[in-house]
Amino acid sequence: MKIVYSILLIFILTSVSACKINMNTDIYLRDIKDVALSGTKGLHTSGLLKVGIPDCNNKEKLSEVTGLLKDYFLNVSEKTCESGMESLLTIGIDIPIINSVQGWTSKTLSTTALVTNKSRDGSSIQVKFVLNNTKFKNLNSAVKSKFFDELSFDESKVSFSVNNDGRKDEEAVISDSFVDGKPIVDLKMFTLARRNKIDVEPSNVRRINFSNNGSMPVLEIPIKG
16 A cells, blocks of 8 residues: 655745745555565655745746756646645655665655664664755755745654554554644553554654754554564
8 A cells, every 4th residue: 555645845935034844744554564574665655745935826936846846856746726825836746665764865866755664673663754965955055046045944843644554453652752732752652543543743853853864763663473
């Protein structure tokens, strides 16, 4: 089954201040297991980017934004544009799912990826969200040259919807995050019933580490004997 990956990415391109980036990702546990345990290759998630633009009727600007993102994300396609106080252009993308954090940037042209692999002791599956800092800096430079602005994670929201699409209950270990709006500091086990989900928003420390060092732990799945 394909992972449905939803990203909300907001570029406020009309301001001279830094652009806020909001990302939301849907993660399906059965797909995570397929990649981590079976080494499945070539799996991509589907994603959405919502880009703040001055005017939905400005087709030239829409094309500029879409064209720019094609150099940094996979299978970029323009979807819809919603007018309002802040007009939002919705763009579809593909995001790779990779089974090793080592050398992941050489395996894809995407700026972001979901990486999943076994822990060192083999007791669990680790899930991380990773950022290619070099490509992100290049994207930042391109945005600045075209829109006189820069991207920033300073006031961003990075969150995940973790879904159990398996045939039985699944467990997920999470820490240093808000889970369904409640703060979790230490490691805590969550049981997801079949077809249920939880919403996870990692702490500011993890988000800043993602921005600076290109990696953010999301959760672990215990491997049962």
